[in-house]
Amino acid sequence: MRILSRITIWPAAARTAVAASLAVLLLLGLGLIAEANPLPQPVKDGQTVFQQKCSSCHTIGGGKTAGPDLKGVTANRDRAWLKNFIMAPDRLIAQKDPVALQLLQEYNNVPMPNMGVSDADASAVLDYIEAQSGAAPAAKPAQAQSTAQPAQPQAAAAATGDPASGQALFTGAKTFRNGGPPCISCHDTAGAGAMGGGVMGPDLTQTYNKYGGDAGIGPGLASLPFPSMKPLYDNRPLVPEEQADLKAFLQASAAQQPSQTALTLALLTILGLVILLAIAHLVWRRRTISVRRSLVGRG
Numbered sequence: 001m002r003i004l005s006r007i008t009i010w011p012a013a014a015r016t017a018v019a020a021s022l023a024v025l026l027l028l029g030l031g032l033i034a035e036a037n038p039l040p041q042p043v044k045d046g047q048t049v050f051q052q053k054c055s056s057c058h059t060i061g062g063g064k065t066a067g068p069d070l071k072g073v074t075a076n077r078d079r080a081w082l083k084n085f086i087m088a089p090d091r092l093i094a095q096k097d098p099v100a101l102q103l104l105q106e107y108n109n110v111p112m113p114n115m116g117v118s119d120a121d122a123s124a125v126l127d128y129i130e131a132q133s134g135a136a137p138a139a140k141p142a143q144a145q146s147t148a149q150p151a152q153p154q155a156a157a158a159a160t161g162d163p164a165s166g167q168a169l170f171t172g173a174k175t176f177r178n179g180g181p182p183c184i185s186c187h188d189t190a191g192a193g194a195m196g197g198g199v200m201g202p203d204l205t206q207t208y209n210k211y212g213g214d215a216g217i218g219p220g221l222a223s224l225p226f227p228s229m230k231p232l233y234d235n236r237p238l239v240p241e242e243q244a245d246l247k248a249f250l251q252a253s254a255a256q257q258p259s260q261t262a263l264t265l266a267l268l269t270i271l272g273l274v275i276l277l278a279i280a281h282l283v284w285r286r287r288t289i290s291v292r293r294s295l296v297g298r299g
Contacts, residue, residue, distance in 0.1 A: 113225060186200040205256060
């Protein structure tokens with residue numbers, strides 16, 4: 001009886017083992033199929049560069065933001081021109097390239113910053129854009145937009161910021177949560193207060209209007225892609241609430257005239273130097289006269 005029971009048990013165990021082995025082989029086979037056609041390395045590299053240096057202002061099939069939608073751009077423009085523009089947009093603008101000037105005018109005269117993209121990285125970015133342009137269905141952005149319509153009022157409410165809090169963040173009266181430096185250390189604006197701000201960067205009074213409102217300035221505050229700012233904020237990004245507050249503050253500042261604080265301080269400095277030089281001249285002159293008198297008295 002024991003022998004018979006063992007004989008009847010083994011086939012069932014064997015069938016279980018075979019089934020488990022087939023399941024493992026099936027999973028391995030699916031994994032191999034998934035990895036059979038991986039993205040080419042240049043496209044992977046281009047995806048990394050695009051996410052790091054381009055995605056703050058551009059989408060591929062998601063519509064315009066601070067910059068143009070890049071879906072299909074490799075089919076519509078010369079590849080060599082695109083490569084040169086990615087590497088050195090400032091140089092093409094300085095050379096009065098007609099396409100570069102047209103884009104500059106279309107986007108409120110806000111130039112694309114030079115992000116220091118190398119020749120190889122520029123080629124990889126174009127490969128990635130080309131691959132994504134071919135893979136993305138044309139109807140997808142419209143479909144995503146239609147499904148997002150019911151949530152628009154809630155999203156708009158969440159994006160509303162407090163101008164007073166934005167002013168406190170700008171001036172440094174309120175610190176950024178991730179430890180970034182206050183804007184006033186490099187920038188001035190009409191709402192910065194009587195003492196004004198720094199002069200290393202441009203005056204930001206009209207920045208909200210210059211970037212075309214929320215759609216343009218929002219991505220800029222989210223990523224701060226400018227070369228001089230990236231080392232300061234790459235590891236200390238602004239949280240969404242801070243971005244909304246700064247955006248509200250810059251929107252309120254845009255209704256005012258650019259600050260003249262820097263010019264006033266410069267004039268006061270010059271005036272102060274003139275007064276100090278005049279005082280020094282009078283003191284030195286009196287000292288010289290007293291020395292001469294003492295010498296005459298001795299004689």
